[in-house]
Amino acid sequence: MSRIAYVNGLYQNLSDAAVNVEDRGYQFADGVYEVCEIVGGKMVDFPRHMARLERSLRELRIATPMALTSLKVIMQEVVRRNRISYGIVYLQVTRGVAHRDHGFPSPDVKPSVVVTAKSLNFAKNQAAAERGVKVITTAENRWPRVDIKSVGLLPNVLARQEARDKGAYEAWYVDDKGFVTEGASCNAWIITKDGRVITKSAERGILSGITRAVLVEVLASLQLKLEERNFTPKEAADAAEAFVSSASQIVMPVISIDGNPIGNGKPGPTALRLRQEFHKFADIA
Numbered sequence: 001m002s003r004i005a006y007v008n009g010l011y012q013n014l015s016d017a018a019v020n021v022e023d024r025g026y027q028f029a030d031g032v033y034e035v036c037e038i039v040g041g042k043m044v045d046f047p048r049h050m051a052r053l054e055r056s057l058r059e060l061r062i063a064t065p066m067a068l069t070s071l072k073v074i075m076q077e078v079v080r081r082n083r084i085s086y087g088i089v090y091l092q093v094t095r096g097v098a099h100r101d102h103g104f105p106s107p108d109v110k111p112s113v114v115v116t117a118k119s120l121n122f123a124k125n126q127a128a129a130e131r132g133v134k135v136i137t138t139a140e141n142r143w144p145r146v147d148i149k150s151v152g153l154l155p156n157v158l159a160r161q162e163a164r165d166k167g168a169y170e171a172w173y174v175d176d177k178g179f180v181t182e183g184a185s186c187n188a189w190i191i192t193k194d195g196r197v198i199t200k201s202a203e204r205g206i207l208s209g210i211t212r213a214v215l216v217e218v219l220a221s222l223q224l225k226l227e228e229r230n231f232t233p234k235e236a237a238d239a240a241e242a243f244v245s246s247a248s249q250i251v252m253p254v255i256s257i258d259g260n261p262i263g264n265g266k267p268g269p270t271a272l273r274l275r276q277e278f279h280k281f282a283d284i285a
């Protein structure tokens with residue numbers, strides 16, 4: 001089956017779908033994106049993803065391209081046309097097409113909208129979660145506005161590749177004060193030996209993950225203690241459990257950091273439980 005993408009008003013075969021070479025997303029990474037998980041053909045936590053999209057757009061002074069109800073219809077249509085039952089849908093909005101000049105186009109141009117979707121292999125993801133994944137640490141190399149979900153991901157690309165080169169799944173950023181911020185494409189969590197769940201505060205220095213926000217609710221309902229604070233790689237290595245969260249992986253247990261096993265070197269029971277409980281709390285529509 002050929003894959004279908006939506007590009008600025010048209011549903012096209014992915015092999016034909018293209019954006020203008022002067023799209024500012026292409027030339028300046030002048031755009032933002034969202035990724036929603038698809039479960040049973042439906043989008044997970046769409047309202048929260050759209051709220052974050054609108055915030056990212058506002059922070060960059062890019063116009064909202066259309067009503068969110070219309071964006072929803074398009075995203076659902078891309079999911080439907082690609083016959084995705086389990087997977088992800090990707091939405092990208094850029095400032096639009098204009099002759100190359102760093103300043104914003106004047107007058108304004110229409111933002112560009114691209115939507116793609118792909119199936120993920122549920123059994124493969126579940127098997128990875130049951131094995132757990134390894135992370136490395138790397139120095140924070142990003143601009144301070146990581147709260148904006150910008151398509152400017154080159155630092156994240158380099159961090160992820162460094163992890164792969166070292167035989168790991170993900171890189172955890174460490175800031176100049178020695179604290180873990182987040183992963184190249186996920187939020188980072190640890191669970192102490194006395195059962196406290198620790199993740200960095202979303203006030204600054206990380207992307208405020210939607211999965212993270214739902215997990216905060218899951219933790220409360222399970223009466224698990226949450227501490228939103230900084231932690232070091234050493235505290236992670238000494239923790240009972242660790243995991244990462246994101247829309248495409250939900251909860252993925254972490255079993256080692258820089259080669260040091262975490263806990264008994266196996267996925268922890270709490271991380272696996274959170275993974276299991278997550279969709280009971282997520283909005284699926």
Ligand code: PLP
Pocket residue numbers: 035182183184185186187206207208209210211212245246247248
């Ligand atoms: N942090 C970064 C840098 C990310 O790229 C992502 C997701 O792509 C996340 C955190 C997790 O965010 P969410 O749970 O909304 O997918």
